[in-house]
Amino acid sequence: MLTKRQNLLETIRGGKPDRFVNQWEAFGGVMGDPCKLRTRAERGGPDAVDSWGVTTTWPANVPGPFPVHDYEHKVVKDITRWKEVVHAPSLDVPDSAWDDVKAQASQIDRNEQFLTFFIAPGIFEQAHYLMGIDTTLLNFYEEPEAMHELIDYITDWKIKYAELVCKHLKPEAILHHDDWGSQINSFMSPEMFEEFIVPAFKRLYGYYKSHGVELIVHHSDSYAANLVPYMIEMGIDIWQGGLKSNNLPELVKKYGGQISFMGGINNGIVDVLDWTNELVAREVEEMCTSCGKLYYIPSMCGGGPGATDVYKAVSKEIDRMSSVMF
Amino acid sequence: MSKIQEVKDLVAAGKTKLVPGKVQEALDEGNAATEILAAMVEAMGVVGDKFSAGEIFVPEMLVAGKAMQKGVDVLKPALAGAGSVSLGKCIIGTVAGDLHDIGKNLVALMIESAGFDVIDLGVDVPTAKFLETIEANSDVKVVALSGLLTTTMPAMKETVESIKASGKTGFKVLVGGAPITPEFAASIGADAYARDAGGAAIKAKELI
Numbered sequence: 001m002l003t004k005r006q007n008l009l010e011t012i013r014g015g016k017p018d019r020f021v022n023q024w025e026a027f028g029g030v031m032g033d034p035c036k037l038r039t040r041a042e043r044g045g046p047d048a049v050d051s052w053g054v055t056t057t058w059p060a061n062v063p064g065p066f067p068v069h070d071y072e073h074k075v076v077k078d079i080t081r082w083k084e085v086v087h088a089p090s091l092d093v094p095d096s097a098w099d100d101v102k103a104q105a106s107q108i109d110r111n112e113q114f115l116t117f118f119i120a121p122g123i124f125e126q127a128h129y130l131m132g133i134d135t136t137l138l139n140f141y142e143e144p145e146a147m148h149e150l151i152d153y154i155t156d157w158k159i160k161y162a163e164l165v166c167k168h169l170k171p172e173a174i175l176h177h178d179d180w181g182s183q184i185n186s187f188m189s190p191e192m193f194e195e196f197i198v199p200a201f202k203r204l205y206g207y208y209k210s211h212g213v214e215l216i217v218h219h220s221d222s223y224a225a226n227l228v229p230y231m232i233e234m235g236i237d238i239w240q241g242g243l244k245s246n247n248l249p250e251l252v253k254k255y256g257g258q259i260s261f262m263g264g265i266n267n268g269i270v271d272v273l274d275w276t277n278e279l280v281a282r283e284v285e286e287m288c289t290s291c292g293k294l295y296y297i298p299s300m301c302g303g304g305p306g307a308t309d310v311y312k313a314v315s316k317e318i319d320r321m322s323s324v325m326f
Numbered sequence: 327m328s329k330i331q332e333v334k335d336l337v338a339a340g341k342t343k344l345v346p347g348k349v350q351e352a353l354d355e356g357n358a359a360t361e362i363l364a365a366m367v368e369a370m371g372v373v374g375d376k377f378s379a380g381e382i383f384v385p386e387m388l389v390a391g392k393a394m395q396k397g398v399d400v401l402k403p404a405l406a407g408a409g410s411v412s413l414g415k416c417i418i419g420t421v422a423g424d425l426h427d428i429g430k431n432l433v434a435l436m437i438e439s440a441g442f443d444v445i446d447l448g449v450d451v452p453t454a455k456f457l458e459t460i461e462a463n464s465d466v467k468v469v470a471l472s473g474l475l476t477t478t479m480p481a482m483k484e485t486v487e488s489i490k491a492s493g494k495t496g497f498k499v500l501v502g503g504a505p506i507t508p509e510f511a512a513s514i515g516a517d518a519y520a521r522d523a524g525g526a527a528i529k530a531k532e533l534i
Binding site: 057063066069134137138142182189275 | 342428
């Protein structure tokens with residue numbers, strides 16, 4: 001029997017896996033914020049301002065924190081003057097700041113799992129945290145020069161952060177969060193994506209790849225089938241979070257071998273108040289049988305392993321499909 | 327090509343800098359402001375249809391909406407003289423527990439472009455706020471509710487039911503958002519469901 005790690009490599013490299021990779025089992029996740037970048041509001045608590053100056057709020061009745069984008073709170077109110085207001089946070093922290101993530105890493109069995117560092121927000125997300133997503137998307141049209149400059153600035157900073165990550169943690173995989181679409185389409189056209197987003201990620205993922213990171217796992221729980229050729233160009237090994245609406249079986253057939261797909265089990269379908277084991281079984285079986293054994297990792301689309309009953313039920317059904325199909 | 331047709335094309339193409347001048351030219355040529363506005367509304371309808379079909383993306387919708395707003399700014403003095411051209415008021419907001427705003431913002435943009443006066447209550451809007459706003463705007467024609475998360479579907483249900491139970495009349499309730507289906511919309515007593523922003527504008531016009 002292959003280890004979880006071996007089984008993943010066989011799956012994404014077109015080899016001979018002996019079962020489905022079961023959701024996040026092959027990734028030993030390490031999370032942390034050594035540079036104290038992500039001060040954010042706590043549920044029901046006061047609003048908080050992070051190290052980029054972005055205000056977040058988390059009302060008690062809301063499932064997660066969100067950036068606040070009324071005019072008063074936007075960091076960038078006029079994109080042509082972004083240099084006056086955007087100041088990348090300092091990455092100058094003592095080596096000891098990395099002790100916690102190193103301690104997490106030491107607990108991971110590398111025979112079974114890839115040491116995986118979680119990074120968020122992504123480049124596009126960082127841009128829209130600063131000014132709001134509508135404004136960001138509009139600015140691609142109206143002020144392209146300034147947007148190119150800002151994205152370059154964010155990317156340069158993220159590469160400096162990557163230097164620290166690679167130096168201190170030496171991850172074998174990164175999980176990078178940058179949402180690029182809605183349920184039914186990408187936010188921007190492939191042409192616009194190619195112009196603004198692709199070069200930034202080629203630089204960033206190229207850096208990680210050239211500094212020992214074997215697997216780039218990119219999270220975008222959305223429709224983004226039209227962006228897959230660019231994901232390949234960027235160096236993404238596994239696109240995590242692809243919703244069912246992407247027609248993953250078709251993508252596996254078309255691009256398998258160049259990139260792999262992890263997801264297809266929509267949280268919006270299975271993680272509902274009245275979920276049932278039958279519902280979960282149906283969704284898992286449909287995805288496993290239609291996508292097949294290679295270049296596909298059955299998984300809920302949310303960006304990380306869960307401890308919920310639904311997550312466990314999905315894992316159980318994936319094991320069942322492994323026994324049926326392998 | 328007529329000046330009105332040129333305005334229409336420029337709005338659909340999101341030419342924010344060119345629309346005001348062309349609208350002024352159309353007015354100078356003697357075209358009625360209401361006619362020019364109707365052409366811009368029609369252009370936004372085309373934009374909405376293309377968005378629904380996946381032919382254009384969020385930035386193209388936003389820039390078209392901005393182009394139309396620039397044109398309306400030029401028309402406003404003339405429109406004031408022509409009397410009201412609004413289809414009525416639309417109250418819109420994201421239901422309690424949901425902070426996602428882009429879908430709601432796009433719907434507001436399209437509904438405004440279709441000719442409504444939009445009162446945007448923002449995100450995470452409690453039921454009481456919707457009721458207060460309806461109370462304060464007795465001439466409201468449409469109340470539009472948005473929700474992205476499955477976890478906020480109960481809040482949408484509660485809001486629709488409370489609005490219906492309030493006894494207030496004269497308007498219709500339109501719902502939408504990623505997890506919302508026509509079946510769910512019907513089950514909670516909403517008057518209509520829209521799949522996306524373009525569809526919402528069409529549906530809002532049908533409802534009045």
